[in-house]
Amino acid sequence: MKLTNQNKENKEDILKTFTFNNSGKGDLFRTFGFKKSEQDSGSSESQIALFTYRIKHLTDHLSVKKKDHAAKLGLLKLVGKRKRLLAYLKKEDLSRYRAIINSLGLRK
Numbered sequence: 001m002k003l004t005n006q007n008k009e010n011k012e013d014i015l016k017t018f019t020f021n022n023s024g025k026g027d028l029f030r031t032f033g034f035k036k037s038e039q040d041s042g043s044s045e046s047q048i049a050l051f052t053y054r055i056k057h058l059t060d061h062l063s064v065k066k067k068d069h070a071a072k073l074g075l076l077k078l079v080g081k082r083k084r085l086l087a088y089l090k091k092e093d094l095s096r097y098r099a100i101i102n103s104l105g106l107r108k
Helices: 005-017 022-032 044-064 069-092 094-104
Strands: none
Touching: 022 044, 022 094, 044 069, 044 094, 069 094
16 A cells, blocks of 8 residues: 555654653653652552553544554553552552542543
């Protein structure tokens, strides 16, 4: 399949919208992380926030590309991971669970 110049530009625009650099991750970890630092990539809150960001972008992608089954599978896996992390956080520390739910606006 040959790409015309217009298709190449559209592909580059799509790639630009779905990239997420390290400074963006640092901001995300600083905002939602438990330790409130850029290096806090391991806390449950940081991982849940990162998964939520990726889920939103995959949802946007799938609204445009409905037949992308690989992205759909990846989305389902991310939702499952986030669900398990939320269940773990709810079991370990209910106040942290409620805080991340409210800050991300996930449920209820």
